[in-house]
């Protein structure tokens with residue numbers, strides 16, 4: 001059975017700003033510093049913390065620079081492929097189409113509902129249209145069959161997102177933060193991963209990032 005095969009055309013690294021998770025913004029910023037690459041990102045979804053008067057960023061958007069991802073090499077290869085490639089780059093073209101953050105004031109709990117879909121920006125999807133249609137008519141789990149690697153990356157993305165949100169909920173339940181979902185746009189924003197690391201120093205290891213962080217430090 002035919003499965004998705006990336007042709008390394010590099011189009012997805014030029015298509016649009018790239019949505020990343022908080023720990024990925026931290027890693028990419030550090031990598032950019034070490035590799036001498038210009039890096040620009042902005043917080044995506046934010047919640048306001050009444051306790052500190054600042055926003056907490058639950059996601060980030062990495063900006064394109066001169067029409068491309070700053071980590072894209074001239075030969076269309078990713079310069080951080082073997083160090084840390086963002087999960088959305090690993091799952092592409094199977095990507096989150098809609099991410100809805102749900103905040104329960106009653107339960108002091110934050111979680112996300114994510115809908116995945118296929119990006120039409122990838123030329124392979126257009127070429128494989130018939131194969132995909134056939135698989136879709138055979139099984140509702142066609143995406144697992146057609147995107148075996150990309151599906152695993154997508155699952156990992158959701159595991160990491162959910163872990164970060166569970167730990168944030170824990171801080172809320174302990175009174176360390178006090179989330180107000182109806183207000184954001186504060187002057188200061190803290191990255192959720194960096195906030196959590198203050199209270200969970202072994203977070204990089206819990207998230208399976210220990211080796212990556214060490215690799216960045218030793219470069």
Ligand code: SF4
Nearest residue numbers: 006007009010012122
């Ligand atoms: S657009 Fe598709 S084929 Fe091109 S690099 Fe991205 S995933 Fe691979």
Ligand code: SF4
Nearest residue numbers: 013069071072078089
């Ligand atoms: S990080 Fe790598 S794979 Fe992701 S958009 Fe940038 S160059 Fe492409």
